[in-house]
Amino acid sequence: xxxxxxxxxxxxxxxxxxxxxxxxxxxxxxxxxxxxxxxxxxxxxxxxxxxxxxxxxxxxxxxxxxxxxxxxxxxxxxxxxxxxxxxxxxxxxxxxxxxxxxxxxxxxxxxxxxxxxxxxxxxxxxxxxxxxxxxxxxxxxxxxxxxxxxxxxxxxxxxxxxxxxxxxxxxxxxxxxxxxxxxxxxxxxxxxxxxxxxxxxxxxxxxxxxxxxxxxxxxxxxxxxxxxxxxxxxxxxxxxxxxxxxxxxxxxxxxxxxxxxxxxxxxxxxxxxxxxxxxxxxxxxxxxxxxxxxxxxxxxxxxxxxxxxxxxxxxxxxxxxxxxxxxxxxxxxxxxxxxx
Numbered sequence: 001x002x003x004x005x006x007x008x009x010x011x012x013x014x015x016x017x018x019x020x021x022x023x024x025x026x027x028x029x030x031x032x033x034x035x036x037x038x039x040x041x042x043x044x045x046x047x048x049x050x051x052x053x054x055x056x057x058x059x060x061x062x063x064x065x066x067x068x069x070x071x072x073x074x075x076x077x078x079x080x081x082x083x084x085x086x087x088x089x090x091x092x093x094x095x096x097x098x099x100x101x102x103x104x105x106x107x108x109x110x111x112x113x114x115x116x117x118x119x120x121x122x123x124x125x126x127x128x129x130x131x132x133x134x135x136x137x138x139x140x141x142x143x144x145x146x147x148x149x150x151x152x153x154x155x156x157x158x159x160x161x162x163x164x165x166x167x168x169x170x171x172x173x174x175x176x177x178x179x180x181x182x183x184x185x186x187x188x189x190x191x192x193x194x195x196x197x198x199x200x201x202x203x204x205x206x207x208x209x210x211x212x213x214x215x216x217x218x219x220x221x222x223x224x225x226x227x228x229x230x231x232x233x234x235x236x237x238x239x240x241x242x243x244x245x246x247x248x249x250x251x252x253x254x255x256x257x258x259x260x261x262x263x264x265x266x267x268x269x270x271x272x273x274x275x276x277x278x279x280x281x282x283x284x285x286x287x288x289x290x291x292x293x294x295x296x297x298x299x300x301x302x303x304x305x306x307x308x309x310x311x312x313x314x315x316x317x318x319x320x321x322x323x324x325x326x327x328x329x330x331x332x333x334x335x336x337x338x339x340x
Contacts, residue, residue, distance in 0.1 A: 001259045002106075005147055006036035008115030009104065010044055019102050021045040026094060027104040028087040030055050030189045032260050033145075037104060038069040049094070049101065051087045055189040057264045084194050106145050108198035113151035120155035127253050136162035138249065140242040141257035142191035142234040143167040143175060146200030148257060153204045164252070166207045166245055167302070168237050170216075175200055176302070177290045178210050185213035186268075190259060191234045205302045209241040209284060212296035214277070216240070217269050220262065221276040232260040233269055244284060244299070 013019045023046055027037060030053035041048035048069035052060075054077050064071050072090065077083045095101060106112055127137055137160060141149040153165040169176055171183040173192030188211075211219075213233070220236025223229045231239075235258040242256035262270060284299035285292075292298070 001148060001257065002033045002036035003039055004115035004119060005106075005112045005151075006033065006040040006104075006115070007043070009109075009111045010037075010040040010046070012111050012114055013102070014044060019046070023047065024049055024098070024101045025104055026091065026098075026101045027051070027106055028084075028091055029053065029106070030144075031057075031060055031264065032190060033106050034069070034071070035060060035063055037106075038064050038067040041069065042067045051090045051094070053087065053189065054083050055264070059263055082194075088195070106147070106199075107193075110147070110199055112145065112147040112199060113154070116148060116151035117155050120152050123152070123255055124156065124159065127255065135251040135253060136160075136164065138164040138166060138242075138245050138252045138254045139256075140166040140238050140245060140254060141168065142188075142238055142259060143169055143200060143205075144191045144193070144197075144234075146175075146197055148259070150199065150201045150204050152257075154201075164206045164245075165204050166209065166241055167205045168234070168241050169208060169210045170237075171210050171212055171293070171295060176202070176205075176208055176210075178293050180290075181210070181293045181295065183212050183295065188213060188216055188233050188237060190232065191237070202302075203304050203306050206304060207245070208300050208302050209237070209244070210293055210298045210300075211237040211240060214275075215282055215296040217272065218276040218279055218282060220265065220269050221273045222279045224262070224270070229258065230262040231258045232262055233265050234259055235262075236269075240279060240282065240297070241299075243279065 021044060025037060025041055025046055026049045028051045034050040034052055038048045050064065050069055050071050052071050052073040054074055056073050061071060074083055074086055091103060095103060139152055143149055149165060149167055153163060156163045168191060169178060170188040170192040171178050171181040172187050173179065174196060175193050216233050216237035219240040220231065220233055223231060223236060223239045238256045242254050246254040282297060284297045285294050287293055287298050287300045
């Protein structure tokens, strides 16, 4: 999914003179972005240096090697929060040694929004007569760096104000304040975070779903069985959320983002298919305050509010066809703004 984002970001850097062919682009990744950046660097004659998560598997390592990318894979770590912190620390060490490297900052630099305009146009064409009609469009996606969901919502809302954005999070993530709820299985790679990300525009989101590993596993398995879609764990979580949003507002067109394939989840998810609960038996725990969050699945109206320590939520508004709330207008930090 992030190929369109990385290609547009690198092209923008070249066009503006921020980097030149032959330069080295550096970033941290749990997998998808590493592959995307390696492709973009290979296409434009640049070097790619990745500090990889413990979740980077043999398949991705081979792909990166073929593309000529340098991969530093962190030592195995059961705690993915610690893994993320160590990767950022290693980035700073590399920059101290090689100040000429360009840090892509996928988590903070909103040049990663640019490539999603073409995706938004494709969604708009595919939902013509529905997404912009009386029913409205609901977009569902996992929130990691925040670029894909934030960008798509921004571009879609330019022409169709009635676009609802639903974010999907794992428990234990600081992004929308669920760090106090631990998932005993694992935090889902690719979404959520143990550190704040500047590219997450909190004021873009209407609703949030927090989904556990076990529930996401059930969604992934059902998606393959029912629709022949072999996708990653964050997609399974998004599928559950999309099914629920569709059930409560059937007049709306619901689009959900499938970020990656299921290949790196063969052992951790698909080999455990016999453990999957029936998705029809799973329903979210409706909450109005983050203090009420509970496994395996919670849902809360966010109402396009900025992030705050005491964030609470109002209940769902009545569903009235043809009506919509005004869109948010805050842009995420640009350039090199944002926390590390």
